[in-house]
Amino acid sequence: MTHRVVIADRVADAGLRLLAATPEIEVTNCAGKPREELERALAGAAALVVRSETRVTAELLTRAPQLRVIARAGTGVDNIDVHAATRRGVAVMNTPGANTVSAAEHAMGLLLGLVRHIPWAAEAMRRGEWDRKRFEGRELRGKTMGVVGLGRIGGHVAQLARAFGMQVVGHDPYLSPERAAELQVRLLPLDQLLRQADVVTLHVAHTEQTHHLINAERLKLMKPTAVLVNTARGELVDEAALADAIRDQRIGGAAIDVFAVEPLPPEAPLRRLDRVILTPHLAASTAEAQERVSVEICGAVRDALLAGDLSFALNVPGISGDLLRRLGPLLDLSRRLGRLALALVDGPVTAVEVDYGGRDEAAPRPVLMAAVEGLLSAMNVEPVSLVNALLIAEERGIRHARRTGAPEPGFETTVGVSLETARGRARVAGALVGNSHGRVIRIDDYHVDVAPEGWILVIRNRDVPGVIGRVGTLLGGAGINIGAYHQARLDLAGHDALAAIAVDQALMNGVLDALAKVPEIQQVRLAYLGA
Known part of the structure; x- marks a missing residue:
């Protein structure tokens, strides 16, 4: 049997080669092609691989009646209707660990650029200027970093921050005290973290509970010198409130890689502010991360299709x-x-x-x-x-x-x-x-012993002589072969009995009704348990 895997967005070649080298898999690459071509390919697809560009909606899923796997080459799955996929029995997979190093390094890079004014100093140099005093920055050593979300990426950011000599506090309601101790992070309520931190960096998924986690009220809790770093999801931050806070100098600045609307519109207020670094969703965009993501997700797709391995599935943990x-x-x-x-x-x-x-x-x-x-x-x-x-x-x-x-x-x-x-x-x-x-x-309450396969006839009857013979005669007269007949009774005499009978075919032409009319028989049921 051949399984078609449809590639909707560009992924690194290493993973595609892995799929192409698997004889049971046929790869259809629709990356960069018109939507109509993707929809045609999905008609016979067993798996769909996407990044963040393709939105997998309930409507798109109707185009893929044979789909078993949706694979996101990356971490977040907010471009996938996970509920609709689950409802249709489709496993949704991602690669949460493959871009950990790249994303954490990008967060630290943005932070260094922000507190040392590197982008603006570089721009001034390109203009022929030489102004050291204007770009005086601040050290990270001795400052407090507040990490919101201490999963793989947040945990790695905490380790990097400690390497810079920072004190690290964190907020994560799902983190065990043992893991916090291992990371050397002191856990705090979110509002308390915002009051204490010199740097607030976000590393949580976007959900209904985390939408606009950083809003106008919480921005007011931050120190006037504190900075915000967001490399997780744009919807975590109320961007209008953030722009107001920076414009009014209520916080020290922000470094943002992700946005509620991507691409970020040209007229977006954040584009026009000083003390703000913006990058176009680059946290995972390193050659190493993209190759790891590609190999990891394509390997997961192969294993899911060929071995039923769902260990990467979000909706079947x-x-x-x-x-x-x-x-x-x-x-x-x-x-x-x-x-x-x-x-x-x-x-x-x-x-x-x-x-x-x-x-x-x-x-x-x-x-x-x-x-x-x-x-x-x-x-x-x-x-x-x-x-x-x-x-x-x-x-x-x-x-x-x-x-x-x-x-x-x-x-x-x-x-x-x-x-x-x-x-x-x-x-x-x-x-x-x-x-x-x-x-x-x-x-x-009856002990039986019968193979769970094919057609099973279950009969409840009075525990009196002659029932087995009548059942056998009726079935034999209808041409129904009995594969096994297990009669069970309770320990106490005078109670009812039960028979579990394996038969070779369904009972047609009124045979069930005929059995039910036998005076000693109280109930007749037929089940098909599969071949």
Whole structure:
């Protein structure tokens, strides 16, 4: 099978060569070509690679019915409608670490240029001037840097700042105290950081919560000599408020690489201000970073398409190729149990709970996702995958939960799937045998032993003689071959019994109705668990 990878924006050749050298991958390069050509190529695409130029909207996704991966050659994904992609079962990937050094160095370069007046001194020299006094600057040593966001880039900036002899304080509500100690950063509330810092540098993603994180009110908290550096996302800063603060000399200056609207309009107020350095989104624009980004993202696309490795995916965190290979039989069993459970309930499903019993700490969440995927696929929801299963369940009002505990007695690894509807509950459980193939081992309170494949007929009946014979006669008369027949009863005499029967084909021509009319049979259900 050949997978088409569409390149929408220019990426370094090293990554493209990696894809082209993979026999199972066909590369279609639409970088710099008309939009219509991109849309035609997407019709048969399995993956789309973009940088920041192409906006991947919900409408564009409708042009790519076979798309499995969107890969952003860079860090931010604000040009991608991640929710729409997730809804369609498309993994969204990025390369958060590949440009760490380049972005951090650019932030420090902007800061040095700003406090030492380097751009203006260089411009004066080109005009033939020689004015040392006018461009007297300030040292970084002994000053306080406030780093907002201490992820990969922010953490590296903190290390570089300490190398210059700066004191570093930080704000990051998600950073552990251990990591802060490792970075030698004192964590502060944002407003307190703004009051103390001589330099404020931003390194957070743009979200609803961080939009205009630096606004007019927070700019008033900064020292009149403090400077602001933004190499993260333009929308983090209220640019009009920043221009006013610099114009009124309420802060010492700013160095900005990213803007709310890019390219920055020629009439933008920031272009006309002194004590402001502007660069056109260059933080990751080094030869080394672009090559790393290209190789990393193209390798991630290859591994996702050929091995199912989703370790780079933002919307399916923590699902690596190694994990998928290790959990493959367990995830397959979970999907099949989800399908079986659906056949046993009446009415719309309102809740699903998945119990994992085993020793693999990474298993519970993927097992839940796989079970919900199987449930939704049995409901004929298309397309559904690990990427969008939980989201689709939530949209349909299906609550989901997972529990971890001891496996079912006698087994090392088991999965239980419980469904709830307005009319009742059903629970099924399965186990891995030899870590390679699964068995259905429980249906509600009944212990069974049947392979989770093909057509499974589940019959509840009164525990009286003759039922097995009547079922066999009806099926045989209809030309239905029985692959396995497991009859289960509870320990207490006089209770009902349950049969799990593997049959070779679907029951047609009223066979299910005929079984249901047998006086001793109380319920008949048929499930298809997959080949």
